Amino acid sequence: MTSSESPATATTESAVSEAVELGIPAALSDLGALVRIPGIAWPAFDQTQLERSADAVADLARGTGVFDDVKVLRAHVDDTEEFGQPAVLATRAARNGRPTILLYAHHDVQPPGDDALWETPPFEPTVRDGRLYGRGAADDKAGIMAHIAALRAVGETLGDDLDLGIALFIEGEEEYGSRSFARFLSDNADALRADAIVVADSGNLDDKTPGLTVSLRGNARFTLRVRTLEHASHSGMFGGAVPDAMMAAVTLLATLWDADGAVAVEGMTSRSADTPPYSEETLREETGLLPGVSPVGRDSILGRIWNSPSITITGIDATSVEAASNTLLPEVGVVISARVAPGQDAKDAYAAIERHLRARAPFGAELTFTDVDLGDGFLVDTSGWAVELTRGAMADGYGVDPVDLGVGGSIPFIADLVREFPGAQILVTGVEDPHSRAHSPNESLHLQTFRNAVRTEALLLTRMNARAAAS
Template sequence: MTSESPRSSAVREAALSAVPAALADLGALVRIPSIAFPGFDRADVERSAAAVATLAEDLGIFDRVEVKTAAIAGTGEQGMPAVLATRAARGGKPTILLYAHHDVQPVGDESLWESAPFEPTVRGGRLYGRGAADDKAGVMAHIGALRALVDAVGTDFDLGVNLFIEGEEEAGSGSFAAFLSDNADALRADVIVVADSGNWDATTPALTVSLRGNARFTLTVRTLEHASHSGMFGGAVPDAMLAAIKLLGTLWDDDGAVAVAGMTERDADTPEYTEETLRSEAGLPSGVSPIGRGSILSRIWNKPSITVTGIDAPTVRNASNTLSPEVSVVISARVAPGQPAAEAYAAIEAHLRAAAPFGAELTFSDIETGDPFLVDTSGPAVTSARAALATGYGVEPVDIGVGGSIPFIADLVREFPAAQILVTGVEDPHARAHSPNESLHLETFRNALVSEALLLEGLDSTV
């Protein structure tokens, strides 16, 4: 870690002082159930966007703050509202684009939550609530860091700042590409910070340098023209559930590794990570074995995975002695860095068609793909970010891969190929994003806010 200048020291102190207000504003955002999925109230997402826009306006640094939408690809419908705030650079200074999203995942089974999902609650050094970590904490890390910069140096700084807070990331970013195209000039930047990832642990910061891509689709398996009596015809007539179970089982080998020809893996070293750590972070009981082969982090960061995330079939309560004619499942595949997601999807579809048992009819629908991402770590912004993280956390940062996907980063790369992209985050491995009892580690949030404030100050001081 390098010694601080008086200016950066002042920014760091201002950032520490900004944390309580940032957490209070985070709590207010968590109380808004801004779920962008179909079937939920759009008005809540609009209310969330308005609240974020007010926070941006109150900074007093932007030339313009707007709540905007763009058309969803292929539908013509308007996407969910995003907040776009812009401030032009002066004196030859760079421009930074700060990204986060204000929409959240659905709650799921509310009975599994230990406190109300939209009532922010502090327990054991963590703030619980849907969106507390993913990604309203990212929103407030940006706002808090900008507040600290203003408190320490005033509003008359030269760094260009664009703030883009999306409103539909959890629902697939359907209008993201159109939003970028529609607002390319306003969003253009030298450095882009995507605050939607995680850290090595609660006290060790990380820069995410690789992300797996994704391929998600609905598979419908049909074997009968209509339902039939399982006693009268069972044993001679294949039902759709039988066909689906046999077909899905071909996607993995006996170790649970993906067994689809044409899905590739990346050859890259990974840090030490024990099975004990995996069990702790993932909630894997002692009697259940991990799946796959190779180092644990290579399985998560550098190899493909396939998961069945949903199924439409008769429920246990509604079960009857019936041969089901049709079963639908949602398949979510993660694609190794270096392979185009469309290529991986094509490999999965070809595998399933070739393996369909009993002549079952297969239908593929709702296909979504997003490409993997590898960061160019040679740029000066990466060096600046590592220095800021080391000072903000008091610990040298780690370069990590992430098994999850942020598909829109490929859109950013395509639209702004010259920009240096930094993927950071406020989550620790126990945040349980997307799960019941999602939470934010308060110390991690504090350190993330301080680090970003120092990064902003450093870029503003760039000669």
Template sequence: MTSVQHSENAQPAIEDAVREAATAGIPTALADLGALVRIPSIAWPAFEQSHVSRSAEAVAALAEGTGVFDSVRVLDAAIPGTDERGRPAVLATRAARNGRPTVLLYAHHDVQPTGDDALWESPPFEPTVRGGRLYGRGAADDKAGIMAHIASLRAIREVAGDDLDLGIAMFIEGEEEYGSRSFGQFLADNRDALRSDVIVVADSGNWDSETPALTVTLRGNARFTLTVRTLDHASHSGMFGGAVPDAMLATIKLLATLWDDEAAVAVEGMTTRDAETPEYTEQTLRDEAGLLPGVSPIGTGTILSRIWNKPSITVTGIDHTTVAAASNTLAPQISVVVSARVAPGQDAEQAYAALEAHLRAHAPFGAELTFSDVDCGDGFLVDTSGWAVDAAHDAMRDGYGVDPVDVGVGGSIPFIADLVREFPGAQILVTGVEDPHSRAHSPNESLHLDTFRHAVLTEALLLARLNARTAP
């Protein structure tokens, strides 16, 4: 172990040593990432849950191996309003010394289901490198976030040795993809252990594979199941079709009212945030989203305002007869999952109430509507005036070699609202290792290897600088 004594004059030498240690540790970090990717840690109850426990134990072993922490535990918390417990998480802590601040490092070790495995070019849980990218479910979202933390901790430990005074808590969640159902309770149960001055959430993306980004806005979410019912039993479509509205007809007509002719959200009460956005071309959108030739974008305003600052509504699931089992029948009932993204700054419960009111007011033919499985999460707006934001910008600039970009993200990380509520004095930095071609949640998810290397270097430099700073 190399230990560089700290003083103000020694800081450049410390940072040079951190750069060297972080770079040298990349091969080991990628090997460890590959081992994590091999564990199919899907938190959804339809999947084998022993894999989630195995993943948590593997992360705990990595945390222990850094030599940084005073305590490493695998814990869970109650899911409020139920008799259930959440999925296992890892909580590792070390106390600050000599007046240094404390940083909380967050990521999650659970992953999305793989979908249709036939769409993967290599097995989803067999890490595979090709074209400068590591492919596999969780390779980017978010096991790379875990390894960015671990690799940067290894580097700072190697350089600082016993002179590491920075307080560190690391919280690796086990159910983020399944809705973080016990997250708020976990924070309450472990409030003292998690209390910190700066929180680094490594679960977002970058402007591109070469340009780092700090996420400063996130949309909220309002997700629910809508059931539309028009008949008390199925009927013959030939005998009654044309006089009797089936549930599918009612559902199609009802859902169509959610958008205007440009496919922008047309729900009164769902708001838009007014903010400028960087230049982003339709061609870039086509490339990054995989938009087919001849298919046009939807919505109005700048492209990034549609993604970052305006609401969107997507139907993500439907229960109806399959094509293979289709018959000449009027369907009595249809259920759909509606996933709405809520503009930053609007309360998600308020947006859901507007959606429900709209759908009830537009129900065709007197169709019966039932709403269930409602899940709301608020968006996020960063106060960019804090010192930690400046520190993150500087570390990104030095870690990537280019100026960082402040971005909004169209997706949601609802638990950040829980962090803000529980730790109002902490500065929250939302970072990540993904790039626009990572395809998180999709087949062929991947991590750009150079992006990962720069992300590790960035976080290692940030920790080194926090270790030289007096707590606020």
């Protein structure tokens, strides 16, 4: 018990922590049931599974007994007549002047990819070596169950003394670009408005050390088509005089990086910020970097990932190896995924990349830019009371002091949260660790990390519930 804690507060928190521990087996069983539902938001997949997933989450929310209202809702995509995928919204009103907290996660998952690359079936939850394997086991159905398990423990322990306002928002299309997210926020602004927002879709420094994510890179993704010919021609008859589209594309794309592999696009910025120690050996272990292959970039490794831009070619349209012939390709398409340093506007970063490519188009190749998707990065204001409460809850929940993290990935919808609820403190947390392999085969959840994350959130809810009306 700290010097500022009363005996009653310590007793309550001890009871909440005990309820968390007792509830972990049920939470993991429910998580396994969610993992078995292949809810994928991309239209090529069975959308009835996504509806099953939403209904299952809604039932879990009702089962906590803490909410006044639980609904499965959809919102329009932008200003179209098309509806987005189903989301769950559960609410309870604050009482006696207590604050309100919004808990976010998402129930849709990435496609499994090649089943042959999975050691166990992707939608059959399997425990081995202290980890739960399955698609969505970490990203982000574990985030859902961290919320549900914490709410169960707090509701059971506090009972009628639970005065905290709570909104639970479980999205159904995060992996598909959160297309109706902004409209959902505006349609349900009154129900979602909160003093603090917990986004449980990030990770931790490792499987023992909790992290509060304080910066996220933005993103700029687009399709580039490179065209040099009106039609294909024989590579033997005209090769050496006629530039084919692949030659032009490879030559052009190589200019995006310098000799060290760092981004070489004028106008894309970096951010200066301290990072925790992180070795090349750790990088190799966590990423599977092959022996003899060197990391790219300069400065600290985490600085490159958290605070500097990156550019990756994530897809290419060209003749396959099996179908290759002696032909000059007239056109090549590539998908370019850029990560934008926190603090830089994604539109500015995209404009810099487009300028760079247009200025360097080899042999006068025609360039076409389509399917532009932009998302701004995020920097957390760490001075608020909710950040202080979260750090304290993490220290007690994990038994290890938390660290402030940057994340190389992007959560573009956070910009929508900031725009719709400018007064809310946004807390980006999560249950993943560097070995979770989110989006990859053999995705998994570290079970002790899950237990610690649930305990942390339950303590945070308990401490927020104790904030006096005058504060």
